[in-house]
Amino acid sequence: MGSTQEAKFSFKRLLSRAALLVAAFGAGAGMADGYVRIVLGGKTLHWSDPNIDWQLNTESFSGLDSVGVSDAADRAFATWNQISKSAINFQRGADTAAADYSKSSHLVYLDSDNSSGFFPNGSGTVAITPIIYSTSDGRMIDVDIIFNGKDFDFALHAGGNDFDLQDVMTHEIGHMIGLDHSPVHGSSMWPYVAPGQWLHRSLTQDDISGGIAAAKIGGIAVLKGKLHDFEGENLQGGGVGLIRADDGRLAATGISNANGNWVVKGIPAGQYYVYAFPIEGYMTAANFTSDSAVKTDFGVEFYGGFGNPYQITATQGDTTDCGTLQVARDGAVQDVFRHAQLIAQGETKAVTVFGSNLQANNTTLIDFSNQILLGSSTSTSSMVSTMASVGSNCPVGSYDLFLELANGELEVVPGAIEVVAAAPKVTSLNLSNGDISGGDEVIVEGENFVDGAYVIVGGREAQATQFIHSTRIGFTTPASDGGVADVIVQNPDGQEATLIDAFQYSAIPRYADLFPRAGYRGGGTELRVIGSGFTSGMSVEIDGTTSTPTVHSSTFFTVIAPPASRTGSVDIVLVSADQVRTSYADIYTYVNTPDPRIESFTPESGKKNGGTEVNLYGDNLGGSVRVRFGVDPVTAQGGQFAGGVELAANSKLTMTTPSNPVGSYGVVVELPNGQGAIANSTFQFEGSLSAGGGCGGVATGQSGGKPSDWLAFVILIGGWYLLQRPKFRHQSV
Amino acid sequence: MGFTPLPFAILAALVLGAFARLNASTTQADDLADLCQNAERICEVEVLAKDFVRLADGAIETRYTFATLLPLKGSMGATQEVRLPGGAIAGRGLAIPGMPNFEVGERHILFLSAADAKQWRMPVGLNAGAFQVRTASTAKQTQVVGAASCCDETAHREHVESYDQFVQRIFDELRR
Numbered sequence: 001m002g003s004t005q006e007a008k009f010s011f012k013r014l015l016s017r018a019a020l021l022v023a024a025f026g027a028g029a030g031m032a033d034g035y036v037r038i039v040l041g042g043k044t045l046h047w048s049d050p051n052i053d054w055q056l057n058t059e060s061f062s063g064l065d066s067v068g069v070s071d072a073a074d075r076a077f078a079t080w081n082q083i084s085k086s087a088i089n090f091q092r093g094a095d096t097a098a099a100d101y102s103k104s105s106h107l108v109y110l111d112s113d114n115s116s117g118f119f120p121n122g123s124g125t126v127a128i129t130p131i132i133y134s135t136s137d138g139r140m141i142d143v144d145i146i147f148n149g150k151d152f153d154f155a156l157h158a159g160g161n162d163f164d165l166q167d168v169m170t171h172e173i174g175h176m177i178g179l180d181h182s183p184v185h186g187s188s189m190w191p192y193v194a195p196g197q198w199l200h201r202s203l204t205q206d207d208i209s210g211g212i213a214a215a216k217i218g219g220i221a222v223l224k225g226k227l228h229d230f231e232g233e234n235l236q237g238g239g240v241g242l243i244r245a246d247d248g249r250l251a252a253t254g255i256s257n258a259n260g261n262w263v264v265k266g267i268p269a270g271q272y273y274v275y276a277f278p279i280e281g282y283m284t285a286a287n288f289t290s291d292s293a294v295k296t297d298f299g300v301e302f303y304g305g306f307g308n309p310y311q312i313t314a315t316q317g318d319t320t321d322c323g324t325l326q327v328a329r330d331g332a333v334q335d336v337f338r339h340a341q342l343i344a345q346g347e348t349k350a351v352t353v354f355g356s357n358l359q360a361n362n363t364t365l366i367d368f369s370n371q372i373l374l375g376s377s378t379s380t381s382s383m384v385s386t387m388a389s390v391g392s393n394c395p396v397g398s399y400d401l402f403l404e405l406a407n408g409e410l411e412v413v414p415g416a417i418e419v420v421a422a423a424p425k426v427t428s429l430n431l432s433n434g435d436i437s438g439g440d441e442v443i444v445e446g447e448n449f450v451d452g453a454y455v456i457v458g459g460r461e462a463q464a465t466q467f468i469h470s471t472r473i474g475f476t477t478p479a480s481d482g483g484v485a486d487v488i489v490q491n492p493d494g495q496e497a498t499l500i501d502a503f504q505y506s507a508i509p510r511y512a513d514l515f516p517r518a519g520y521r522g523g524g525t526e527l528r529v530i531g532s533g534f535t536s537g538m539s540v541e542i543d544g545t546t547s548t549p550t551v552h553s554s555t556f557f558t559v560i561a562p563p564a565s566r567t568g569s570v571d572i573v574l575v576s577a578d579q580v581r582t583s584y585a586d587i588y589t590y591v592n593t594p595d596p597r598i599e600s601f602t603p604e605s606g607k608k609n610g611g612t613e614v615n616l617y618g619d620n621l622g623g624s625v626r627v628r629f630g631v632d633p634v635t636a637q638g639g640q641f642a643g644g645v646e647l648a649a650n651s652k653l654t655m656t657t658p659s660n661p662v663g664s665y666g667v668v669v670e671l672p673n674g675q676g677a678i679a680n681s682t683f684q685f686e687g688s689l690s691a692g693g694g695c696g697g698v699a700t701g702q703s704g705g706k707p708s709d710w711l712a713f714v715i716l717i718g719g720w721y722l723l724q725r726p727k728f729r730h731q732s733v
Numbered sequence: 734m735g736f737t738p739l740p741f742a743i744l745a746a747l748v749l750g751a752f753a754r755l756n757a758s759t760t761q762a763d764d765l766a767d768l769c770q771n772a773e774r775i776c777e778v779e780v781l782a783k784d785f786v787r788l789a790d791g792a793i794e795t796r797y798t799f800a801t802l803l804p805l806k807g808s809m810g811a812t813q814e815v816r817l818p819g820g821a822i823a824g825r826g827l828a829i830p831g832m833p834n835f836e837v838g839e840r841h842i843l844f845l846s847a848a849d850a851k852q853w854r855m856p857v858g859l860n861a862g863a864f865q866v867r868t869a870s871t872a873k874q875t876q877v878v879g880a881a882s883c884c885d886e887t888a889h890r891e892h893v894e895s896y897d898q899f900v901q902r903i904f905d906e907l908r909r
Contacts, residue, residue: 038830040828041821041826102790102792117792117850118853118855119849120846120849120853121847122771122773122846123855123858124857125831125859130828131826131827132791132826132827133825134825134826135821135824135825191831286833289830
C-alpha cells in the first residue's frame with residue numbers, strides 16, 4: 001500500500017476524552033470531501049460533453065422578480081462552474097417559455113399547474129430533477145430541474161418560511177451532473193432541506209470532489225482501496241470516509257462497489273485517515289438513486305484501527321492504493337442526526353446526537369480536529385451531548401463526530417459539525433435612495449464581509465460589486481421597478497445579512513438641458529426640459545416657487561416659468577413623486593426684457609445642403625440674435641446655426657440656412673442673454689440625390705426621394721454595374 | 734448486528750420531526766401526520782408485478798401491480814395498479830432522484846398522492862412516503878422500515894419500528 005503509517009491518534013483521543021484539548025489554532029484551507037455518483041444498472045451517469053447548456057424559463061416563476069430569479073439561477077450554476085479541476089461548464093442559453101421536460105433542452109422552470117405530472121395533489125415534492133439517460137453507457141441525454149409552484153412558495157432570500165430558490169437549485173444542479181445524495185450532513189447533496197436554509201448554496205469539499213469526479217481536468221489526487229466484511233468477503237455498498245490528518249476535516253466519502261472496491265477522486269493532496277462506515281443514520285441507502293445494494297451490517301473501522309489510524313498520503317496526479325480494510329462487527333448503536341450543527345469560528349455550541357443503544361454515562365463524542373474543543377460528554381441510552389468550542393481560526397468545513405462506547409463499539413456521524421465563517425452583518429448604506437434605472441454608486445457597511453460576496457438589492461444582484469474591506473463593499477445599484485428594497489449581502493458560503501427597507505427606489509428626475517435658459521421676470525416663459533426619470537407626479541420648483549410641469553415622456557417635460565421677484569440666475573429643483581428632490585443651481589436666469597417670439601418665416605423649405613435665404617418675422621428679436629435650424633421641434637435641442645443673420649428691423653431677420661439632414665425641423669431664435677423662442681411651424685430640408693450623393697442621409701419624417709431622384713439613382717447604379725462587369729467575371733473564375 | 738427496536742422517543746424525533754424536508758429531488762413531508770393528511774391512499778401492499786412503459790411524450794413510467802394487503806385510507810381494490818415516473822426501457826432510462834423503487838415480492842406501507850392526468854400516483858415526499866415491511870431476523874416480529882429500496886434482511890436502519898406500533902399510529906392519525 002502506498003501510504004505512510006504513523007501512530008499518533010491515540011494521543012488525540014486521550015486528550016479528547018479528558019476534555020483537555022489545548023487549542024493550537026491555525027489557519028487552513030479546504031473543506032470536507034464526500035460524494036456519491038448515481039450508478040444505475042452498473043453504469044455511472046455522466047455527460048459525454050462537460051459543456052452543458054441550460055435554459056431558464058424565467059417567466060414561469062410568477063410571483064418572483066424575474067431578474068432576481070435569473071440572478072439566483074446564475075449564482076447556483078456558477079457555484080458548480082467554479083470548481084477547479086472540474087471540466088463541468090454550464091452555459092446558459094437564451095431564456096425560453098418552454099416547460100416540457102421530455103424535450104432535449106435542459107430546462108429550469110417552475111411548474112405551477114402540474115403540467116409535468118410530477119406534482120399531483122399531496123405529492124409533497126418541492127422540486128424534481130428527471131434524468132433521461134442511455135442504459136447502455138450511462139450517458140445523460142436530458143436533465144431538467146422542475147420546481148413545484150403548485151404547492152410551494154420560493155424566495156430569493158434565506159431565513160424565511162419559503163424555500164430559498166438558490167439553495168434548492170444548487171442541490172438539484174448536483175443531480176444534473178450525476179451526483180447522488182451524500183451522507184455528509186453539511187454538503188449540498190445532503191438529502192434534507194429546511195425552508196429558509198442557505199447551507200446548500202455553497203459546496204463542501206464533498207460536493208467539490210463530486211464535481212471533479214464527474215469530469216476531471218488534469219492530474220488529481222486519488223485514494224482507492226477495498227473493503228472486506230467481517231468474514232473476509234467483499235463488502236458492497238460500504239461507506240468510506242477520508243479525514244484530513246492536518247486539521248481533522250472530513251475530506252471525502254465514497255462507497256464500495258460489488259467487488260468491495262472504492263475510489264475517491266479529486267481530494268486535496270495531503271495526509272488522510274481513512275475509515276469505513278455503514279450508510280445508516282438519518283440518511284440511509286433509501287436516499288440513493290443508485291440501484292446498487294448497500295450493506296450496513298458492519299461497524300466503523302479505520303485503516304490501522306481507531307486507536308492507531310494510518311496516515312495515508314494522497315499525491316496530486318497519483319492514485320494511492322490504501323489496500324484492504326476488514327470492517328468491524330456490527331454494533332447495536334445507531335445515531336439519528338438530522339442536520340449538520342453549524343458552528344461559527346470562535347463560537348461554542350451544544351451538540352447532541354440522538355440514537356439508540358448508547359451506554360448511559362459511558363458514551364463519548366470524539367472528533368479529529370485539534371481546533372474544535374469538545375467538553376465532557378453526557379450520555380443516556382438514547383442521546384449523547386457535549387459542548388463544542390470552535391477556535392476562531394478553525395478552518396471552515398465539515399467535521400465528523402465519533403461516538404465511542406465503553407465496550408469499544410464505534411459509530412460515526414459524517415460531517416456532524418459544519419464550521420462556518422462568522423455570519424455577515426449589514427449596518428448601513430451611505431446612500432438610501434436612488435433612481436429606478438439603477439447605476440447609483442453605494443457603499444454598504446457592516447461586518448464579516450468576504451471577498452466575492454454578492455450584494456442583492458430588491459432581489460436583484462448589484463453590479464460592479466467591489467470588496468473593499470470586511471466592513472465595506474461598494475456596488476452599483478441594479479435597475480428596479482421602484483419601491484423600497486431590502487439590501488442583502490450574501491457571502492460566498494451562502495450566509496447572508498439583510499438590511500430591511502434600506503434603499504428607496506424612485507423615478508428620480510434628472511436634468512440634462514433646457515430651452516430657453518433665460519426668460520422674462522414677469523413669467524409665462526415655456527421651458528422645455530430634457531433629462532430622465534420624469535413622471536406625471538413630479539413637480540418643479542423655480543427659485544422656490546412650485547409649478548406643475550406637463551410631462552410628455554420620461555425624458556421630456558414643459559413647464560411655465562412663474563413670475564419672479566428678482567432678476568438673475570436661479571436654481572431649479574426637480575421633485576419626484578416620492579418627494580426626492582434634485583437641485584440644479586443657477587441653470588435659469590430671469591431678465592427684465594420681454595421674451596422673443598417667432599411669428600413666421602419664409603420660405604419654409606430649402607435644400608439639405610443649405611444656402612437658402614430665409615426671412616424670419618417676429619417680436620423682440622433684438623441685436624446679436626442667433627438662429628438655429630434643424631432643431632428638434634419638440635425639445636428645441638440640436639440643429640445648426642444659420643449664417644449671415646441680419647436684423648432688418650425689430651421684427652425681421654434675414655439669414656442663410658445651414659446644411660442639415662433631410663427632414664422637417666424646428667427653428668429657434670436665441671438672444672445672447674439666453675432668452676429664446678421656437679417657431680410654431682417647421683422648416684423642411686429637402687434631399688437631392690444628384691447634389692447630396694444618395695443613400696447616406698437619414699430622412700426624418702420622409703419616406704424617400706422624389707421619383708426623379710429614384711430614376712437617377714437606378715441609372716447611376718446600372719451604369720456603374722456595366723462598367724464593373726468584366727471585373728466581377730474575372731473575380732468569379 | 735442484531736436488531737433492537739428504537740425507543741419511541743427516538744422514533745418521534747425521526748418521524749414526527751417537523752422541519753426537515755427531503756431534498757431528493759426536493760421533497761417535503763417526513764411527518765407522519767403530514768403523510769396521513771396529504772395521502773389520498775394509504776395501504777399496505779405486496780408487489781406482484783413491475784413493468785416499464787414508454788409514453789407517447791417520451792417519458793418512461795413504471796407500472797406496479799400491487800396486492801392490497803391492508804387498506805388504511807382511500808378507496809382501492811384488492812389489486813391495484815400504481816404508475817410512477819421512472820424506469821428503463823429500450824435503451825433509455827428515466828431516473829428521478831428520491832423516487833423509491835419496489836421489487837416484486839416486497840411488502841410496503843405506502844402513502845400515495847392523488848393520481849394526476851398522467852395517472853401518476855406519487856408516494857408523498859417520494860422516499861418519505863414508502864415504508865418497507867419485513868420480518869426481522871432476530872426480533873422475530875414484523876417491522877416497518879422507513880423509506881423503501883435497499884439492503885439485505887439484516888440491515889438495520891433508524892426508521893425501523895414495529896409493524897403493529899406503526900399501523901396503530903397511522904390509525905391514530907387518521908382518527909384525529
